[in-house]
Amino acid sequence: MxxxxxxxxxxxxxIGRGRFGTIxxxxxxxxxxxxxxxxxxxxxxxxxxxxxxxDKEPKIMTLLAPHPNILQIFDVVENDDFLTVVxxxxxxxxxxxxxxxxxxxEPESASLVKxxxxxxxxxxxxxxxxxxxxxxxxxxxxxxxxxxADFGSAEWLNEDGLVxxxxxxxxxxxxxxxxxxxxxxxxxxxxxxxxxxxxxxxxPPFYGESATEIFEAVLRxxxxxPTRVFRSVSPAAKDLLRKMICKDPSRRLTAEQALRHPWILxxxxxxxxx
Numbered sequence: 367m368x369x370x371x372x373x374x375x376x377x378x379x380x381i382g383r384g385r386f387g388t389i390x391x392x393x394x395x396x397x398x399x400x401x402x403x404x405x406x407x408x409x410x411x412x413x414x415x416x417x418x419x420x421d422k423e424p425k426i427m428t429l430l431a432p433h434p435n436i437l438q439i440f441d442v443v444e445n446d447d448f449l450t451v452v453x454x455x456x457x458x459x460x461x462x463x464x465x466x467x468x469x470x471x472e473p474e475s476a477s478l479v480k481x482x483x484x485x486x487x488x489x490x491x492x493x494x495x496x497x498x499x500x501x502x503x504x505x506x507x508x509x510x511x512x513x514x515a516d517f518g519s520a521e522w523l524n525e526d527g528l529v530x531x532x533x534x535x536x537x538x539x540x541x542x543x544x545x546x547x548x549x550x551x552x553x554x555x556x557x558x559x560x561x562x563x564x565x566x567x568x569x570p571p572f573y574g575e576s577a578t579e580i581f582e583a584v585l586r587x588x589x590x591x592p593t594r595v596f597r598s599v600s601p602a603a604k605d606l607l608r609k610m611i612c613k614d615p616s617r618r619l620t621a622e623q624a625l626r627h628p629w630i631l632x633x634x635x636x637x638x639x640x
Contacts, residue, residue, distance in 0.1 A: 371443045371450050375403060381458065386410055386420070391455065394440070401440060404451040423517045424451050426494055435485035437505060437515040456513055461504035465565055472603055475565040476634030481512035482558055483630070486621040490551040493523045499557035500535045501564070523551065536580040537570045542615055544581050552615045555624060559610025566603060567595045571611060587613035600636035602629040
C-alpha cells in the first residue's frame with residue numbers, strides 16, 4: 367500500500383470490495399472528517415480498457431465536483447502498484463436496498479428521481495455520460511442526501527455530442543447502446559426511467575431469464591403498465607415513464623426536460639397533469 371496514503375490518513379476497517387480493490391473507512395486530519403478510500407491494486411489490471419477507466423474516473427469526478435448529488439472526490443494518491451481515490455463517506459445502504467422487495471410512494475419516488483436527474487443534468491452540461499445508472503450506484507450520505515456514484519464506465523461526449531461502446535447493466539441499459547451505435551446522453555435518461563418504473567412497480571419494465579433475454583426485451587421496447595401493479599399509479603407518473611423509457615432517442619426526454627415535467631415539479635402529486 368502507498369506510504370503517502372498512510373501518512374495522510376488514518377485507515378480503519380474495510381467497508382466494501384470490488385473487482386480491483388477494496389474500500390476502507392479512513393479519517394482525514396485535513397478535512398477533520400471520515401472519508402472512504404477506494405484502494406485499487408494496479409497489478410491486477412491486465413486489460414487496457416480497465417486501465418483507461420481507472421485513469422479516467424478520478425478525472426471525470428474532479429471535473430464534476432462539487433455537486434450536492436454527486437459523490438465528492440477529495441484526493442488521489444498513487445504509486446507504482448496502487449491507486450487510491452479518496453471519496454466522501456456514505457451510508458452502507460444504497461438505493462437498491464431501499465427499493466428491493468417494496469414499492470415507493472409517488473412523492474418519495476419523485477424526490478429521489480429529481481435528485482438523480484439534477485446530478486445527471488450537471489454531468490450532461492459538462493459533456494459527461496454516466497453509462498451505468500442503476501440503484502446500486504446511487505448512495506446516500508448521513509443526512510439522507512442522494513449521491514450518484516461509480517463513474518468507472520463514464521465517458522466524455524465527442525465533438526458531435528456522441529459516445530460509443532456497449533456498456534451498462536442488463537435491466538437498465540438503453541436499446542441504442544445494445545445496438546452498438548453511437549449514442550448521446552439520453553441513454554442515461556432511459557436508465558433513470560427504468561429506475562423510476564421499478565420504484566413505482568417493484569418490478570423492471572423489461573426482464574428475462576438471462577442477460578440475452580433481457581437485452582431482447584429491451585430492444586423490443588414494449589413498455590407496459592400491468593393493471594395489478596399500476597392500478598394506483600397516477601397518469602402523470604406514467605406519462606413521464608413513457609417519455610423517458612422511449613425507444614426512439616430523438617423523442618426521449620433529456621434529464622433537463624424531465625426535471626421540468628409536471629410530475630417532478632409537483633413533487634409526485636397524483637393530479638399533476640390535471
